[in-house]
Amino acid sequence: MHPNSPAETTRARRPGYIAEIEGVRGLALTLVVLFHLFGQGRVSGGVDVFLLISGFLLTRSMLKRTERPGERFLTAHFGRVLLRLVPAALVVLIFTAVMTLLIAPTTRWVQTGRELIASALYYENWELIGSQLSYGAAGPSTSPLQHFWSLSVQGQFFLVWPFLVLALAVLARRLGGRPATWVGIVTAVATIASFVYAIALTGLDQPVAYFNSFTRFWEIGVGCLLAFVAGRLSLPQVARIVLGWTGLALIVTSGFFIDGAHLFPGVWTLWPIIGVSLVILSSGEPTRVGPDRMLEWAPLRFFARISYPLYLWHWPILIAYLEYRDQSRVGVLGAVVVLTISVTLAWATQKFIAEPALRLRVSWRPRATLLAPAAALLSVVLVVGAGVFTLERAREAELATAAAPSSDHPGARALTETPPPTWDADTPFRPSVDAAFDDLPDLYERGCVQKWRSEPGMDEVLTCEDDSVSSPRRTIVMSGGSHVLHWYPALKAVAEARGWSLVVVDKDGCRLTTRAGGKDGLSESCHSWNDKAIPYLIDLHPDAVFTVATKTPEVEGDVEISYPGQVDAWARLAEGGVPVIAIRDTPRFLGDVPECVEENAADPASCGRDRSDVFLPTSPVRDEPGLSDEVTLLDLTDAFCTQTRCDPIVGNVLAYRDQDHMTATYSATLATALDAALREAAPWLD
Incomplete structure (x- = not known):
């Protein structure tokens, strides 16, 4: 049927139906x-349009329901929402679980399992913030479930908003006010507050702001406010046509003119938000030359129909394709393949799963439409949760075993002892690749290391105290980022043997430095932390501060470097009577x-790097002007590399937990070499 035939126009303009919104959503x-x-x-800005429309449609529906009994309506509402969202999502989640087991590295199984649970329970955005955005994580681009973040924000809104609207309606009636007025005022205040917070957090920590529900609410809130206005404005047709085409142009061009991946959800998000707002305000009666005709175009209606399952399918299919082809980016041909598969699966999911599920609303009671999809989601959560629990317990048991000394796992001693120790070649290396990422120093479990992010308060100086030695002979402070802290197991063993107190004053991802070095790639939060930490260390007056001296390259072609700001920080500490022990950085790898x-x-040796690609012939920090005589330089490169090669497995121990951090197991095997280096270079500590 032609999209502009009378029958079609009548269908599109049935009471309460806004064809432009359906088209824009698609x-x-x-x-x-x-x-x-x-x-x-x-990014296109389409997710932002999607969030606004969600707020608009739900609030529009809720305003019509504020006079009805709450409990029965809520049951029906949540039943409809779950029947609409869950069946297609459930299929994609099950596919992702199977795909992960079949083709993804085992190192990702636990994290993907956590995200499966988070996606099923609609808190994937917070899971990404808490794990994938943690310091040293691979990043959300590796997750086949990253795209569920926006569905989680929407799901959280669908859960909370009806209760809030109905509560405000009840309160308004009791106080003699109009429910719509109360809801409008609260919505406006919350939207403004969210927008201000989004701008602030985007400036401080944009990756966190991107996934944060509170920074994203303002986009939904604008949609909620439009629900009070749309349909009440009577605009001339010419104005509606101009507004409609302007809005549509803003939506389509957003991704071409704005780098939303690094700017949203701040001020620039207004580009797509204003666009969709103009389209909604211009919607209404059909026009002859307005965008409504294009938005009702049959191919676009097809994509609108399958838009939700297409959104669900495309990302895990893309990740599966990249994993299978062992690629980091998809080419044009690959993108066409992924798109074709995704559209086919989306059409099949919509036709054979989503639409039949929606028809169950006719034959099922409201409570059944609520309980059935909820039970299905819960089943997935329980199964995946059991698997994650089993894997995590196995990791914990393995790491507990790996912490014990073993003659078959000499680690760094294989490079530092003469003659080198021998071990059973048939004994598996430790820790396994599955457990390596979790092989961290135990101090991270104590919550006393400042996080690397730039959110307010994350420049506060925290201290990890050591009470293992009752009357310490010396106090040594570790400070200078994660490449200092991964020495903790080694230095802790030395400290315990020599009767020292070992204290940690650290912020992840933050070198001990000053602003004197100019641009050094560190965040303002890091520099603010250093502004507080350096005076704190001077006041603490330890016997020495143990820090890192250089930075090894993690990109092919780069070279080992040092930072003038670090040398300046060491000079300030020395002036305050605090000696510094700076150790040369450890190897970084290309993946x-x-x-x-x-x-x-x-x-596995193919995963290593040539020593000459990692280290300069001599440490570059030795050539830094202003290097204080109070700085003791240590170089344990020979405990990681032979004269020609830096291997990932040394002495039957997997030495690295990610691209550049030591496993705690390997760090512990460095204790003897570190103790010898300290006795030679810093005899005054004896």
Whole structure:
């Protein structure tokens, strides 16, 4: 049937139906998919359109229900929402679980399992903030469930908003006010507060702001406010046509002009938000030359119909394709393949799963439509949760075993002792690639290391106190980022043997430095932390501060470097009577070491790097002007590399937990070499 035939126009303009919104929703989510596949890392702004429309439609519906009894309505409402969202999502979650087991490295199984649970329970955005955005994590781009973050924000809104609206309606009636007025005022205040918070947090920590429910609410809130206005404005047709085309142009061009991946959800998010707002305000009666005609175009209606399952499918299919082809980016041909598969699966999911599920609303009671999908989600959560629990307990048991000394796992001693120790070649290395990422110093479990992020308060100086020695002979402070802290097991063993107190004053991802070095790639939060930490260390007056001296390269072609700001920080400490022990950095690799070792099990040495690609012939910090005589330089490169090669497995121990951090197991094997280096270079500590 022709899209502009009388029958079609009547269908599109049935009471309460806004054809433009359906078209824009399809366009927006299709743009999301196309930009993910062809946009080379840019985002389209379609998710922002999607969030606004969600707020608009739900609030519009809720305003009509505020006079009805709450409990019965809520049961029916949540039943409809779950029947609409859960069946397709459940299929994709099950596919992702199977895909992970079949083709993903085992190193990702636990994290993907956690995200499966988070996606099923609609808190994936917070899971990404808590784990994938943690310091040293691979990043959300590796997750086949990253795209569930926006569905989680929407799901949280769908859960909370009806209760809030109905509560405000009840309160308004009791106080003699109009429910719609109360809801409008609260919505406006919450939207403004969220917008201000989004701007502030985007400036401080944009990756966290991107996934944060509170920074995203303002986009939904604008949609909620539009629900009070749309349909009440009587605009001339010319104005509606101009507004409609302007809004549509803003939506389509957003991804081309704005790097939303690094700017949203701050001020620039207004570009797509204003766009969809103009389209909604211009909607209404059909026009002859307005965008409503295009938005009712049959192909666009098709994509609108499958937009939700298409959004669900495209990302895990893309990740599966990249994993299977062992690629980091998808080319044009690959993108076409992924798009074709995703559209086919989306159509099949919509036709054979989503639409039949929605028809159950006719034959099922409201309570059944609520309980059945909830039970299905809970089943997935329980199964995946049991698997994650089992894997985590196995990791914990393995790491507990790995912490015990073993003659078959000499680690660094294989490079530092003469003659080198021998071990049973048939004994598996430890820790396994599955457990390596969790092989951290135990002090991270104590919550006394400042996080690397830039959110307010994350420049506060925290201290990890050591009470293992009752009357310490010396006090040594470790400070200077994670490449200092991964020495903790080694230095802790030395400290206990020599009767020292070992204290940690640290912020992850933050070198001990001053602003004197100019641009050094560190955040303002890091510099603010250093402004407080250096005077704190001087006041603490330890016998020495143990820190890192250089930075090894993690990109092919770069070289080992030092930072003038660090040398300046050491000079300030020395002036305050605090000696500094600065150790040369450890090797960094070109990718995740455990994953590489798993993929190259027959030849794990291929995951290593030539020593000359990692280290300069001599430490570059020795050539820094102003290097204080109070700084003791240590170099334990020979405890990681032979004269020609830096290998991932040393002395039957997997030495690295990711691209550049030591496993705690390997660090512990460095204690003897570190003790010898300290006795030679810093005899005054005896």
